[in-house]
Amino acid sequence: MASRVIPVDPFDLVIFGGTGDLARRKIFPALFRRFVAGQIEGDVRLIGAARSEMDRAAYRAMVRAAIAEFGGEEARRKKDLAAFLDLLDYVMVDARGTAGWSDLAGKMRKDRIRAFYFSVAPALFGDLAKRLHKHGMADAASRIVVEKPFGRDLETARDLNRVLARHFEERQIYRIDHYLGKETVQNLMAIRFGNVLFEPLWNSQYVDHIQITVAESVGVGGRGDYYDKSGAMRDMVQNHMMQLLCLIAMEPPAKFDPDAVRDEKLKVIRALDPVKGADVVRGQYEAQEDKPDYRVQVDNPESTTESFVALKVHISNWRWAGTPFYLRTGKRLRERASEIAVVFKDAPHSIFGPEAGRHRNILTIKLQPNEGIELGVTIKEPGPGGMRLIDVPLDMTFAEALGPEEADFPDAYERLIMDVIRGNQTLFMRGDEVEAAWAWTDPVIAEWEDEGAAPLPYASGSSGPDDALMLMHRDGRRWREIRP
Known part of the structure; x- marks a missing residue:
């Protein structure tokens, strides 16, 4: 008998680097499979954020293609895929500039779990954390996900931890190791x-x-x-x-x-x-x-x-x-x-x-x-x-x-x-x-x-x-x- 899947609470998830290889190969196919399994339901928003200029329709087309290529058997479920794509939005954001940040902040909801996936180079972690804080998106209920490498030696790892700690508490930082x-x-x-x-x-x-x-x-x-x-x-x-x-x-x-x-x-x-x-x-x-x-x-x-x-x-x-x-x-x-x-x-x-x-x-x-x-x-x-x-x-x-x-x-x-x-x-x-x-x-x-x-x-x-x-x-x- 299959194990019971318990849906998670409603959330907003922003994927920085949302047009990148990791987002296409791993993140969105993973989210889609959880959607098909019934773990993601209700009032959920999945927002891609990257430097590329595209509208919501173009972004959904990109994610559709990624799921078709990397989503496994579930990708054939056209009705589920259409419903999943309806959850997607996109914002063009400059990680080191000002463009797009006000638009992104306007899409975030105060009464939802808010998570930010840093699917970008570690050199941008500090810039993203700083701007999330500046635009009011980094409150006590927010979470950030950071991918390895967590530095390339002890000194750079300490620097990275210090940068993140300026804007987020340790309980809010999720250093992901897929193993x-x-x-x-x-x-x-x-x-x-x-x-x-x-x-x-x-x-x-x-x-x-x-x-x-x-x-x-x-x-x-x-x-x-x-x-x-x-x-x-x-x-x-x-x-x-x-x-x-x-x-x-x-x-x-x-x-x-x-x-x-x-x-x-x-x-x-x-x-x-x-x-x-x-x-x-x-x-x-x-x-x-x-x-x-x-x-x-x-x-x-x-x-x-x-x-x-x-x-x-x-x-x-x-x-x-x-x-x-x-x-x-x-x-x-x-x-x-x-x-x-x-x-x-x-x-x-x-x-x-x-x-x-x-x-x-x-x-x-x-x-x-x-x-x-x-x-x-x-x-x-x-x-x-x-x-x-x-x-x-x-x-x-x-x-x-x-x-x-x-x-x-x-x-x-x-x-x-x-x-x-x-x-x-x-x-x-x-x-x-x-x-x-x-x-x-x-x-x-x-x-x-x-x-x-x-x-x-x-x-x-x-x-x-x-x-x-x-x-x-x-x-x-x-x-x-x-x-x-």
């Missing part, structure tokens, strides 16, 4: 804190190590200019992977409350040991058949930016002392697959003798492309011939376990935008959390820049540089095979 909107990422907390089976074992006494993999099969594509200034460490590790690490390692919060959860995540970041140079591997993909290499794609033949990074990380606290966390992420790898693998220690004594082999329990949380949870257990191989042991998975792929309706999860942006309207910040990063992540990341990047060493080449379609394999092998461990 936190994934169903399985949220299930990390349900698995840990909702099952007595796992929490007593969730510590260094029973866990040998934890692997976090975010592998992409594509290259940098059209993001070359941005990516070459960021690299895998800034683009993925500092935010997405740091959040996964926090959720897997955090202490139980006193309650499922936004600040209680984020307090525990912050403690994890502050307990991270500095990373030693020998515990980091950087890589850059090479050409393969018709696929160009990294330097060609970013149009920089001298680039020393990493498209792959693997790290061995330690958390110095009571729960995790002595248990290493291995993180890896990269582009142009063998498969697109993201997972967290909790590898438990061997049984203290095997009664079956050495011929039974080595067997371990592994809890795997699959994030993409097929969301689900798998627990590897050891059983006797069926048939005569003695006690032969094999490992088999207890698999809960959501699509199979819950059925197609229940497993048709909302897209991450669907969930997160609705959380903004509801005023729930649990799945959004707090300012001090962002700064703490940069404080840990900056020294690693600074060491690379001081050394000036080029990243190691790796073949497109591989698992990354061979040195990343050695990062595990020297500890007597091995990476799990990348698979969807």
Whole structure:
């Protein structure tokens, strides 16, 4: 039976950068799917704001085309699409000037939830916040949504937080990381804190190590200019992977409350040991058949930016002392697959003798492309011939376990935008959390820049540089095979 969808209260949502790629690919398709699901109803206004000159009809035509391209099956529902487009309006706004701001202010209603999505470059965040305040749109009930990157180092992150804090309180700022909107990422907390089976074992006494993999099969594509200034460490590790690490390692919060959860995540970041140079591997993909290499794609033949990074990380606290966390992420790898693998220690004594082999329990949380949870257990191989042991998975792929309706999860942006309207910040990063992540990341990047060493080449379609394999092998461990 499908879960009940509870409509949100009436709201006005302004999307700055409303003609941009993110709005077309993610924001409006997400809003349309929530409209079809019945979560958006009643007196709602969705207002695009950008520099382009167009009228309301032209803007609706643009959004219609975007939903047709990116909206999935729901895009075929012509009656729903027509009703959704009726919610749209458009204002031409100059983020750094005066044009359009009075018109936008005139469209906002005092008796509605008001949210402002900053789908623009971070350099414009301060200008938008200042003008919202100046034109009376930034009151105590307003909310702003800001996209990553939240700075490119600790100094710029602090500057950005200060700029936003001049006009909005922390409770009004929603720093969106779409990874936190994934169903399985949220299930990390349900698995840990909702099952007595796992929490007593969730510590260094029973866990040998934890692997976090975010592998992409594509290259940098059209993001070359941005990516070459960021690299895998800034683009993925500092935010997405740091959040996964926090959720897997955090202490139980006193309650499922936004600040209680984020307090525990912050403690994890502050307990991270500095990373030693020998515990980091950087890589850059090479050409393969018709696929160009990294330097060609970013149009920089001298680039020393990493498209792959693997790290061995330690958390110095009571729960995790002595248990290493291995993180890896990269582009142009063998498969697109993201997972967290909790590898438990061997049984203290095997009664079956050495011929039974080595067997371990592994809890795997699959994030993409097929969301689900798998627990590897050891059983006797069926048939005569003695006690032969094999490992088999207890698999809960959501699509199979819950059925197609229940497993048709909302897209991450669907969930997160609705959380903004509801005023729930649990799945959004707090300012001090962002700064703490940069404080840990900056020294690693600074060491690379001081050394000036080029990243190691790796073949497109591989698992990354061979040195990343050695990062595990020297500890007597091995990476799990990348698979969807």
